Amino acid sequence: MNDATDRAPAGEAWPFQEARKILARLARRPKKEVFFETGYGPSGLPHIGTFGEVQRVSMVRQAFRDLAPEIATRLVAFSDDMDGLRKVPGNIPNQAMVAQHLGKPLTSIPDPFGKYESFGHHNNAMLRDFLDRFGIEYEFRSATDQYKRGVFDATLLKVLERHDEIAAVVLPTLGAERKETYSPILPISPKSGRVLQVPLVERKVDAGTVVFRDEDGTLTEVPVTGGHVKMQWKCDWAMRWAAFDVDFEMSGKDLIDSVKLSSQIVRVLGGEPPIAPIVELFLDEKGEKISKSRGNGLTIEEWLKYASTESLGMFMFHAPQRAKKLYFDVIPKNFDDYLGQLAAYREQDANARKQNPVWFIHQGKPPAEDVPVTFGLLLNLVAAANTDDPKVLWGFVSRYAPNATPEANPILDSMVGYAIRYYLDFVLPDKKHRAPTDLERAALEDLVKTLAALPAGADAEAIQNQVYEVGKRHGFTSLRDWFKAMYETLFGQSAGPRMGSFIALYGVPETIALVRRALAGELVGEAV
């Protein structure tokens, strides 16, 4: 139907390669709309892997829209909020209350935070807030809602009908103990509300019901439709694939076996598995898996504190099938890679642009801003300039890029903000002001007088000369020591900016005040 599937140029960006697989799937199963799914477990808050998955899927969607603009697409963020709670998370309030509801669907447990209709609703809200921050276009669906509204009913009845075939697929993968009680259908107790992992006593295909022993031992019959049962999770996944006819869903390497199993199950249900690429996991600095509970690696909040969403997108774009270390040092590199690609984009033709990461990151519409300095340079600059004031930092930036302004260069302006946060968190804590020696004290007092005597509007060069003269007058063996003394007593660092430029930007009266504070001993021990 579409010869696009036949031309997959070597070296083409991976989202296009995935999109072509979707086109091939469509050729086998023609339909009007393509369904992209990302799934979310109920436990825990969104993390960097969550973001990576949804952003990467968006990139494939972007490529697909380019290949087949006539076909509608839908990206569904699906929350498995009907899952029974197994253990109480350690990071929530009201643990005792939640503990009373173990085994129940998350949407049947009161919100321990007291804000939402249920714990599940709370987690869903967190997830949506999270996704909304990135401007990613998606549609949210709740498992509880979909089960109850009967969206899955037809497929659930098919599961009931083909129960034994599904069990035959799953059983060989289970341990001996679990085999005894296994059923892909988990009834929800009408009495306790808990999701039960119990053997089914009877399956009534015609009636669409199952019979099981409830927790109190009484034989109970419930329909498989309308949210009275929940599917065991691998089957749940497969059932969803079948019910929605999902075309594309990515997953981490830890789910390789689950993808295989669910693919088999979806075939039993008469469906076809989606294109389901496996991506590698994120590793920390030492090459170990990033885990929320261990708190290693980098969180998404940390990344976004020091760099932009787009730079994170750059990280996510590159080689998803490769394990990547995610720790602080990779941020500047990805930021600068992003800026480099953004600059290159403007010079590229239409074909080259579609291989450029920024085309995917910005959904085909990257900004046109010219960013004259790199993030790496800014990080150096902010440490050298020794300031947390954006105006001062901008002053230094202007020396490199005379025409840049915060208004005309919003990306650069945001970089200034990120650099300052970096300064506050990494540079400032290491600052240690020391008291001046007698020699230095005399020179600093001289500096105050000299600066005060300067004509109004003295430029950086003139100030620099005067600072230098002060050093000469006070017999430093090397003038290097004089400047070093100023950095150590005024800034708490052994290195600093060119003094003339700094004073011109920072202000002569302000500098005098700073020196006086150093002389009075007010800076010693500050900002540790």
Next chain:
RNA sequence: GGGCGCGUAGCUCAGUGGUAGAGCGGCAGACUUUUAAUCUGUAGGUCCCGGGUUCGAACCCCGGCGCGCUCACCA
């Protein structure tokens, strides 16, 4: 045990069949009447090993070696 990934400069890594690269670090220099920054130049590789395919292989195939992750209970 199964699966997946990785192995390229001192470090971190790009590089999917066509002259081995970048950043950082090193060294030398320029500029700045300090430093940092900036700029220029430069050194540094058995592309893990062995075979194969090819006119041509870091890249594709086969076989090794090494490192790491992951699954096997639950989701």
